[in-house]
Amino acid sequence: MTTVLKLGGSVVTEKDSPETVDEAALSRAAEAVADFDGDLILVHGGGSFGHHAAAERGVSTESGTRSAADARAIHDAMGRLNAAVLDALHEAGIEALPVRPLSLASRDADGDLSLPTGSAATMLAEGFVPVLHGDGVVQSGAGVTVTSGDDLVVALAESGALDVDRVGLCSTVPGVLDGDGDVIARIDRFADAADALGGSDATDVTGGMAAKVEKLLALGAPAHVFGPEGLEEFVAGGSPGTVVRGE
Ligand SMILES: Nc1ncnc2c1ncn2[C@@H]1O[C@H](COP(=O)(O)OP(=O)(O)OP(=O)(O)O)[C@@H](O)[C@H]1O
Numbered sequence: 691m692t693t694v695l696k697l698g699g700s701v702v703t704e705k706d707s708p709e710t711v712d713e714a715a716l717s718r719a720a721e722a723v724a725d726f727d728g729d730l731i732l733v734h735g736g737g738s739f740g741h742h743a744a745a746e747r748g749v750s751t752e753s754g755t756r757s758a759a760d761a762r763a764i765h766d767a768m769g770r771l772n773a774a775v776l777d778a779l780h781e782a783g784i785e786a787l788p789v790r791p792l793s794l795a796s797r798d799a800d801g802d803l804s805l806p807t808g809s810a811a812t813m814l815a816e817g818f819v820p821v822l823h824g825d826g827v828v829q830s831g832a833g834v835t836v837t838s839g840d841d842l843v844v845a846l847a848e849s850g851a852l853d854v855d856r857v858g859l860c861s862t863v864p865g866v867l868d869g870d871g872d873v874i875a876r877i878d879r880f881a882d883a884a885d886a887l888g889g890s891d892a893t894d895v896t897g898g899m900a901a902k903v904e905k906l907l908a909l910g911a912p913a914h915v916f917g918p919e920g921l922e923e924f925v926a927g928g929s930p931g932t933v934v935r936g937e
């Protein structure tokens with residue numbers, strides 16, 4: 691059994707200032723993750739690295755680029771963030787290795803993602819923690835578009851070979867919030883939260899919370915949406931924040 695955990699870009703970076711890592715939050719998260727016992731795949735988001743680089747070049751999940759220079763600029767920005775995340779994980783004693791989607795994944799003309807999982811599976815078997823990230827990914831008919839870390843989480847969770855039974859999305863909010871700002875304990879249908887769901891309050895080309903909930907509802911495994919204060923509880927096997935139960 692494997693757990694997939696996404697550290698939101700808004701947690702590990704200062705999302706409003708370009709290419710700024712939130713070192714304190716990142717090292718707290720890495721120390722919490724170090725207590726996990728079992729097979730773990732990490733994914734991180736773009737935060738102030740990927741989203742700024744993509745938005746500056748007019749690239750999004752829908753709108754692609756055929757400029758290799760633009761695609762590399764987005765990928766390189768994510769590479770700088772990935773290196774900072776790996777450094778913090780190593781510092782916390784985690785044997786983490788990068789798995790970089792631009793070189794591995796593709797999307798078809800409908801946007802459906804193919805993510806070969808052999809390298810992540812073999813890393814797990816050899817005792818490593820694979821670390822993926824939202825990235826520019828080549829898409830049939832569109833050049834290179836943005837693939838969110840949330841979509842990678844879904845692809846990993848749906849891959850039978852990895853046997854994923856738990857998913858966690860650690861964002862800056864303590865869960866999915868209702869209209870009064872309270873955490874919704876459980877979401878079974880999009881309608882349970884539709885009124886309160888909006889996009890992201892920062893530069894974000896991949897859709898914020900509404901898009902997250904929609905994707906998580908399609909999963910077979912339960913998914914937990916929580917804030918940094920819930921990370922230790924999730925790592926220990928608990929259910930902080932909101933549980934989104936798929937089919
Ligand atoms: N009902 C809601 N409940 C909680 N958050 C919401 C809601 N509606 C909109 N949001 C926004 O969604 C944001 C979380 O999505 P966002 O994509 O920014 O997070 P992330 O995954 O941490 O970042 P990144 O996409 O960089 O990885 C919150 O910061 C909040 O602004």
Ligand SMILES: C=C(C)CCOP(=O)(O)O
Pocket residue numbers: 699734735736737740741742744764768823824825826836837838839840895896
């Ligand atoms: C903007 C890029 C390149 C990655 C976006 O990933 P996300 O922050 O997980 O949505």
